[in-house]
Amino acid sequence: MNGQQNFHFHSAIEQLKETLKADFIGLALVDFSKYRHELKWRYVTGNLSLSYRRIVLTSGKGIAGLVFKTGKPMMVNDVSEHVEAKDLYNYPILIFEKLKSFGAIPLFQEDHVQGVLLVGYRESKKMTAERFEHFKQAVGSQFGPFYHKERMKDDIIEQ
Amino acid sequence: MTLSNSENLTDLLQKLYERTTEAMFFFAANGEILSMNEAAKEIVEPEIYEKMLEGEANSICLTCRGFTSEDEQMTCVSCFMSKPQETLTSFQLFLETKDLGLQPFSATYQVIDEAQGTSVLMLRNLTRQTQTAEVLNQKMRMQQVIQAQENERKRISRELHDSVAQEMLSSLVDLRVLKYMDVNDKALEKLRQTEGSLMRLLDEIRHLSVELRPAVLDDFGLEAAFRTHIKGLEKNYGLIVHLSSDLKQKRYEGEIETVIYRIGQEAMLNAMKYAEVEEVFLTLKDEQGILQLEIEDEGVGFDVNDFAPQGTGLGLFGMKERVELVGGNITIVSRADEGTKIQVEIPAGKGRAASENHNS
Numbered sequence: 001m002n003g004q005q006n007f008h009f010h011s012a013i014e015q016l017k018e019t020l021k022a023d024f025i026g027l028a029l030v031d032f033s034k035y036r037h038e039l040k041w042r043y044v045t046g047n048l049s050l051s052y053r054r055i056v057l058t059s060g061k062g063i064a065g066l067v068f069k070t071g072k073p074m075m076v077n078d079v080s081e082h083v084e085a086k087d088l089y090n091y092p093i094l095i096f097e098k099l100k101s102f103g104a105i106p107l108f109q110e111d112h113v114q115g116v117l118l119v120g121y122r123e124s125k126k127m128t129a130e131r132f133e134h135f136k137q138a139v140g141s142q143f144g145p146f147y148h149k150e151r152m153k154d155d156i157i158e159q
Numbered sequence: 160m161t162l163s164n165s166e167n168l169t170d171l172l173q174k175l176y177e178r179t180t181e182a183m184f185f186f187a188a189n190g191e192i193l194s195m196n197e198a199a200k201e202i203v204e205p206e207i208y209e210k211m212l213e214g215e216a217n218s219i220c221l222t223c224r225g226f227t228s229e230d231e232q233m234t235c236v237s238c239f240m241s242k243p244q245e246t247l248t249s250f251q252l253f254l255e256t257k258d259l260g261l262q263p264f265s266a267t268y269q270v271i272d273e274a275q276g277t278s279v280l281m282l283r284n285l286t287r288q289t290q291t292a293e294v295l296n297q298k299m300r301m302q303q304v305i306q307a308q309e310n311e312r313k314r315i316s317r318e319l320h321d322s323v324a325q326e327m328l329s330s331l332v333d334l335r336v337l338k339y340m341d342v343n344d345k346a347l348e349k350l351r352q353t354e355g356s357l358m359r360l361l362d363e364i365r366h367l368s369v370e371l372r373p374a375v376l377d378d379f380g381l382e383a384a385f386r387t388h389i390k391g392l393e394k395n396y397g398l399i400v401h402l403s404s405d406l407k408q409k410r411y412e413g414e415i416e417t418v419i420y421r422i423g424q425e426a427m428l429n430a431m432k433y434a435e436v437e438e439v440f441l442t443l444k445d446e447q448g449i450l451q452l453e454i455e456d457e458g459v460g461f462d463v464n465d466f467a468p469q470g471t472g473l474g475l476f477g478m479k480e481r482v483e484l485v486g487g488n489i490t491i492v493s494r495a496d497e498g499t500k501i502q503v504e505i506p507a508g509k510g511r512a513a514s515e516n517h518n519s
Contacts, residue, residue, distance in 0.1 A: 037359070051397055051437060052397075054393055054394075054397040054399070055394070055395075055396075055397045056394040056395070057394075057395065058395075061395050062395070085432075085433075086432050086433070088432075089396055089398075089428075089431045089432050090396070092395075092396050092397035092398075095397075095435075096397060096437075
């Protein structure tokens with residue numbers, strides 16, 4: 001995680017929260033030191049509890065894990081409509097923070113997903129396609145060296 | 160009172176005919192219905208009843224859907240009416256009944272007058288018995304399925320662990336050897352990446368093997384297996400499970416350990432899915448040879464008596480089946496807003512030595 005500490009992620013997400021009038025923002029970062037890459041919610045704002053700290057995701061698990069694995073953004077306009085109640089447990093962050101609508105994007109550095117940024121609302125249908133676009137535009141250099149929202153070269157996919 | 164010559168006999172028979180709950184049909188040689196009693200009228204559709212009264216030949220076929228043979232549940236092959244001498248006197252018959260649709264009956268068919276070919280068909284409703292038999296059948300099948308599933312999981316898990324993972328490990332070693340050979344920096348970098356992804360793949364396979372059936376359950380017993388599982392739950396789903404156990408290193412028969420482990424797993428999953436809680440309490444106890452498992456949450460609960468499952472409802476059913484397999488019992492206590500408590504008791508006899516192999 002070289003150089004990550006040099007950036008003020010906290011103020012970056014606070015600012016983003018203002019801009020998007022979001023209820024919750026979380027930034028999950030990847031711990032590459034382990035062979036089995038692990039994602040944790042390192043920076044959050046607007047959280048209801050500290051439960052998010054317990055979540056440790058591997059590739060493909062949870063929202064951060066899915067975005068990390070696919071390298072694709074993910075948007076859910078209405079959680080109760082798109083996620084069945086009995087499957088909700090797969091996304092603990094939604095339960096802990098009572099999110100009803102959210103969008104998440106991968107943050108790249110040199111073609112590797114370094115982090116996952118989640119913007120959530122506690123009311124359904126708040127994350128519209130329009131707002132999601134706005135969200136993607138609003139993410140910029142304040143997120144340090146890995147603000148690229150797309151892979152540079154799609155043909156060399158390592159992860 | 161002499162039996163056969165009783166003056167009352169006609170009267171008695173008349174009463175039997177009128178009052179019995181057994182449906183009776185009398186047939187002439189051509190299949191025309193000579194007479195049928197009240198009970199018969201009860202089960203036949205009014206329209207068909209009219210036709211039967213008109214004396215149409217073989218009008219019983221309008222309501223009959225065939226009898227149960229060794230080959231088919233409902234068949235008309237070698238019908239009892241056409242070949243009475245080849246038919247067993249008692250068999251199972253299906254009729255399309257009034258209001259209730261298709262129903263099974265226990266039937267007796269006898270020729271009572273050889274010369275004129277008069278015969279009688281008597282029917283008793285079997286629905287209740289058939290249902291009982293079906294439930295029993297389903298239970299037995301369920302137990303077989305559970306056992307088959309467990310054995311198959313064990314086999315695949317072992318296969319992954321012992322052969323696939325081993326094979327991969329040896330190629331990993333080969334790859335590491337390659338690093339110390341004369342290769343340039345670019346190749347070395349690529350080698351490192353490949354090594355990394357192989358390592359992750361190996362980890363992934365081990366993980367899969369554990370999810371199918373944790374080797375730690377076979378090797379170190381219940382407490383260790385639960386601790387491993389709980390760690391995973393906390394990481395992936397943020398669920399906190401408070402485990403208290405006085406089993407220590409004690410081992411039980413493989414089958415019992417499997418049942419306890421699977422029920423614990425299922426109960427924790429249920430709590431996570433439906434109870435809306437972040438904490439679950441799991442207790443393992445051994446009291447006088449009875450192995451006890453208790454899973455408790457303080458979540459939303461449900462009404463045990465009036466229970467409309469949100470999921471498939473198979474989970475709870477499966478738990479019961481599993482417990483019955485090893486002769487234990489399970490109690491589920493739950494009320495809306497008062498949480499859920501699942502208690503399992505299994506007579507376990509003596510604990511077994513840890514080294515004993517019980518996997519076969």
